[in-house]
Amino acid sequence: MREPIKKGLDNYLSEMRKASKQDIPKVRKRFADWYRTLPIEDQAQMRPFWQDVKESAKAAIEEINASLAELKSLKEAKLVVGNSEYSLDEWITISDYSRRHNLKASRVQNWITRGVIPPDKVVVVPQLNSLKLVKDEVYKLA
Structure with missing residues (x-):
């Protein structure tokens, strides 16, 4: 992945981690605006990154759901x-x-x-x- 793309992704992730709830839409919009300026080849290079993000999110959601189910079963003892x-x-x-x-x-x-x-x-x-x-x-x- 080219250095400017990697830097853009790192900046986005860093800003999202620091952002308050109100600032998240602004950070997403800035990133979307930047992303749309990239050539199609560069956007294609980012697909594996997004796939990793999706898989990490799915794994986190599954773990949360499993924990909630366990808590529910304990509560229903x-x-x-x-x-x-x-x-x-x-x-x-x-x-x-x-x-x-x-x-x-x-x-x-x-x-x-x-x-x-x-x-x-x-x-x-x-x-x-x-x-x-x-x-x-x-x-x-x-």
């Missing part, structure tokens, strides 16, 4: 107790509930005992040493 399923982003341990809502764990346990947190909002998992899960909602004293 469920616990099955008896015949019921509980989403683990809605049902949390007493200690997690107390941290999230800035309460002492003993207060949350007291609320469970006194019925402030209704029985249908508490799940006991016997297979996990009687671990208690609480539906992640705000509960108030009546």
Whole structure:
């Protein structure tokens, strides 16, 4: 690739990396204007560069999509107790509930005992040493 073309591409990439969101269209326009001034032979020399850019972008998009799918599957984790399923982003341990809502764990346990947190909002998992899960909602004293 000729040196002026390589320099033009390097300048474009450098400007795009530094550009703010508002400046990106201006950088693209300057590059497009410069590109249109090149002879067809020089434009043809740039095709492998654009192919590499496209392949890199496709690979990055595939990696992002795979990461999003993995995050979604983690978010959708469920616990099955008896015949019921509980989403683990809605049902949390007493200690997690107390941290999230800035309460002492003993207060949350007291609320469970006194019925402030209704029985249908508490799940006991016997297979996990009687671990208690609480539906992640705000509960108030009546």
